[in-house]
Amino acid sequence: MKVKIKLLNDKNYKNGDTFDTAIVRWQEKGWALADVAEDLEHGDDAVAILWKPE
Numbered sequence: 001m002k003v004k005i006k007l008l009n010d011k012n013y014k015n016g017d018t019f020d021t022a023i024v025r026w027q028e029k030g031w032a033l034a035d036v037a038e039d040l041e042h043g044d045d046a047v048a049i050l051w052k053p054e
Contacts, residue, residue: 002054006031010046023048 006026013019023033031050039045 003051004054006050008048008050010048019046019048023050026050 008019008022008026010016010019013022023036027033027050031052034049034051036046036048
């Protein structure tokens with residue numbers, strides 16, 4: 001099985017609410033949220049990892 005991966009960087013959104021809304025919007029399109037990774041050293045960057053089968 002092949003899997004597509006999409007990364008959403010929170011720096012591309014105005015604030016945390018629009019970042020969360022973007023994640024929900026992609027989930028409504030059939031993508032599943034795998035994880036949200038945060039920069040523990042600086043604490044100001046997060047990336048949502050989304051996936052879906054091809």
